[in-house]
Amino acid sequence: MLPRSAPVTLIDAEGSPHADDQYRMPDADRLSAAYAALVAGRRINDQCNALVRQGRLAVYPSSNGQEACQVAAALALGDGDWLFPTYRDSVAIITRGVTASGALVLLRGDWHSGYDPHEFRVAPQATPLATQLLHAVGFAHAAKLRGEDTVVLAMCGDGATSEGDFHEAMNFAAVFRLPVVFFVQNNEFAISVPLSRQTAAPSLAHKAIGYGMPGQRVDGNDVAALLAVLDEAVDRARSGDGPSLIEAHTYRMLAHTNADDDTRYRERDAVEAWADRDPIVRVRAYLREQGRLDDALETEVAEASEQVAGELRAAMNADADLDPEQLFSHVFAERPAQLDAQWAHLHDELDRTEAAS
Ligand SMILES: Cc1ncc(C[n+]2csc(CCOP(=O)(O)OP(=O)(O)O)c2C)c(N)n1
Numbered sequence: 001m002l003p004r005s006a007p008v009t010l011i012d013a014e015g016s017p018h019a020d021d022q023y024r025m026p027d028a029d030r031l032s033a034a035y036a037a038l039v040a041g042r043r044i045n046d047q048c049n050a051l052v053r054q055g056r057l058a059v060y061p062s063s064n065g066q067e068a069c070q071v072a073a074a075l076a077l078g079d080g081d082w083l084f085p086t087y088r089d090s091v092a093i094i095t096r097g098v099t100a101s102g103a104l105v106l107l108r109g110d111w112h113s114g115y116d117p118h119e120f121r122v123a124p125q126a127t128p129l130a131t132q133l134l135h136a137v138g139f140a141h142a143a144k145l146r147g148e149d150t151v152v153l154a155m156c157g158d159g160a161t162s163e164g165d166f167h168e169a170m171n172f173a174a175v176f177r178l179p180v181v182f183f184v185q186n187n188e189f190a191i192s193v194p195l196s197r198q199t200a201a202p203s204l205a206h207k208a209i210g211y212g213m214p215g216q217r218v219d220g221n222d223v224a225a226l227l228a229v230l231d232e233a234v235d236r237a238r239s240g241d242g243p244s245l246i247e248a249h250t251y252r253m254l255a256h257t258n259a260d261d262d263t264r265y266r267e268r269d270a271v272e273a274w275a276d277r278d279p280i281v282r283v284r285a286y287l288r289e290q291g292r293l294d295d296a297l298e299t300e301v302a303e304a305s306e307q308v309a310g311e312l313r314a315a316m317n318a319d320a321d322l323d324p325e326q327l328f329s330h331v332f333a334e335r336p337a338q339l340d341a342q343w344a345h346l347h348d349e350l351d352r353t354e355a356a357s
């Protein structure tokens with residue numbers, strides 16, 4: 001049950017294969033698909049970072065540098081399985097098949113999810129930390145009671161592991177042997193709080209033992225290792241052996257969101273050191289070495305990513321059709337006097353705007 005002392009790695013930072021006696025290298029077709037998704041994921045992250053500066057997205061918690069975790073989480077699941085993502089997991093949602101513009105509707109500021117969770121088997125992105133873990137566990141419990149073979153993969157960050165909801169979710173899932181994979185992206189920060197101020201445990205994966213489930217640590221910038229480790233946890237869940245906790249060691253390359261200034265709490269050198277461990281560079285080097293990737297295919301992958309980014313730009317640059325009255329919908333069954341006054345104020349303003357135009 002104990003996690004390894006060092007994270008599982010199958011492709012090292014130079015792109016060379018790293019032998020492991022427990023985990024096998026995923027086949028080249030799967031890694032090629034992962035590479036294409038990684039390149040698209042990076043392009044989407046960069047596009048969203050630009051859109052937020054242009055005022056077209058309200059906020060963007062990017063996964064720059066964490067794309068291997070995003071891609072592997074989506075690719076490790078079968079079609080009928082469910083993903084429970086956080087605010088930082090837009091790329092995982094898109095890799096699962098949701099259109100980029102649909103996935104970004106929430107972060108644009110809309111009050112509804114931009115996709116049908118049942119169509120893609122992806123829950124809406126959760127912003128209150130660790131709440132999605134409880135939803136995931138409840139969902140898995142229901143699936144088990146119904147005799148379905150659904151596996152649920154629930155994502156969270158290192159900071160979220162300090163929440164009470166994390167504890168409740170882990171304990172319930174283990175006691176009832178539920179088909180859940182808890183997937184922690186340890187990017188070393190919870191906004192400005194470093195991991196050293198978050199936990200005194202030897203690793204986040206070690207927390208699994210106390211609940212009675214296996215924990216494993218994996219290099220979060222190695223998509224091959226992530227796929228192999230997540231595959232094993234998904235198989236275990238599906239075969240009725242219960243939940244697992246996987247901790248991916250990665251790094252948040254940008255600030256928490258556009259609203260954060262990370263120069264106030266971390267050194268540039270630390271960030272730059274992680275640039276050498278970029279998740280795209282190493283799988284690209286490996287696939288090239290294997291003769292599975294050449295200039296033509298790289299161009300094809302880059303062009304496909306440009307197309308996704310272009311479609312996203314076009315969708316986000318179109319003004320949303322907003323109804324200001326929705327601000328008042330479903331808040332109170334009977335509107336109190338204070339909101340009545342605000343309602344009247346809004347209508348007065350709308351009438352005057354209309355009269356002036
Ligand atoms: C219950 C709750 N408390 C506090 C917050 C404010 N908050 C938003 S993100 C964040 C940090 C989370 O860090 P981590 O879990 O490591 O995820 P990351 O952002 O690094 O992906 C905090 C404290 C919140 N969203 N929900």
Ligand SMILES: [Mg+2]
Pocket residue numbers: 157158159185186187188189190191
């Ligand atoms: Mg974090």
